Amino acid sequence: xxxxxxxxxxxxxxxxxxxxxxxxxxxxxxxxxxxxxxxxxxxxxxxxxxxxxxxxxxxxxxxxxxxxxxxxxxxxxxxxxxxxxxxxxxxxxxxxxxxxxxxxxxxxxxxxxxx
Amino acid sequence: xxxxxxxxxxxxxxxxxxxxxxxxxxxxxxxxxxxxxxxxxxxxxxxxxxxxxxxxxxxxxxxxxxxxxxxxxxxxxxxxxxxxxxxxxxxxxxxxxxxxxxxxxxxxxxxxxx
Numbered sequence: 357x358x359x360x361x362x363x364x365x366x367x368x369x370x371x372x373x374x375x376x377x378x379x380x381x382x383x384x385x386x387x388x389x390x391x392x393x394x395x396x397x398x399x400x401x402x403x404x405x406x407x408x409x410x411x412x413x414x415x416x417x418x419x420x421x422x423x424x425x426x427x428x429x430x431x432x433x434x435x436x437x438x439x440x441x442x443x444x445x446x447x448x449x450x451x452x453x454x455x456x457x458x459x460x461x462x463x464x465x466x467x468x469x470x471x
Numbered sequence: 472x473x474x475x476x477x478x479x480x481x482x483x484x485x486x487x488x489x490x491x492x493x494x495x496x497x498x499x500x501x502x503x504x505x506x507x508x509x510x511x512x513x514x515x516x517x518x519x520x521x522x523x524x525x526x527x528x529x530x531x532x533x534x535x536x537x538x539x540x541x542x543x544x545x546x547x548x549x550x551x552x553x554x555x556x557x558x559x560x561x562x563x564x565x566x567x568x569x570x571x572x573x574x575x576x577x578x579x580x581x582x583x584x585x
Contacts, residue, residue: 362514388571390573397578397580398578399560399575399576400560400575402573405572449515451573459503459520460564460571460573461517462507462514462515462516464513464514465512465514
């Protein structure tokens, strides 16, 4: 149990386009989902926390207008990178927290490359 | 605030060698402690966890003991295998307001040679 999927696993896009990444909890309801960014050979940086049905809470320094997060249901959260630029190229990982559990379950990650 | 400091790598070992990756933390309250493993090109997998002082987490031959007196959660394995080659992250989990957040260390790259 507690499986989290991400789609797509890899995406290559042109500069200036927008890219949407989906995060799904497959066998449980996730009241909270988290989005992380991981730079090469670096740790995970928490970008934002999203609760189902409410606005995401962004970490300091993360542009909310650039990284749009929607948590429309208890099993789905989406991250849209708007007007992507090469510096947005990174590995994006989501995680989901099951109700009443103090543990996060991680998705396999999405590799974004902006040309 | 919360912080996690873990041993910087990279760590290179021969197969069957003993592994220790040090991890210390700073936290308010009573955090849970985790070790995650990340294989190349993949997301994070929970390796083991401990939720209170003196708990020992264990999985796949790896162990870590939650030491409150030294604020540590060192990862150990008695005999590593080539398949253990990965990046290992120590993490601390704590409630931040109404959300439960994880704070990660910087990760330690382990390479095990045959």
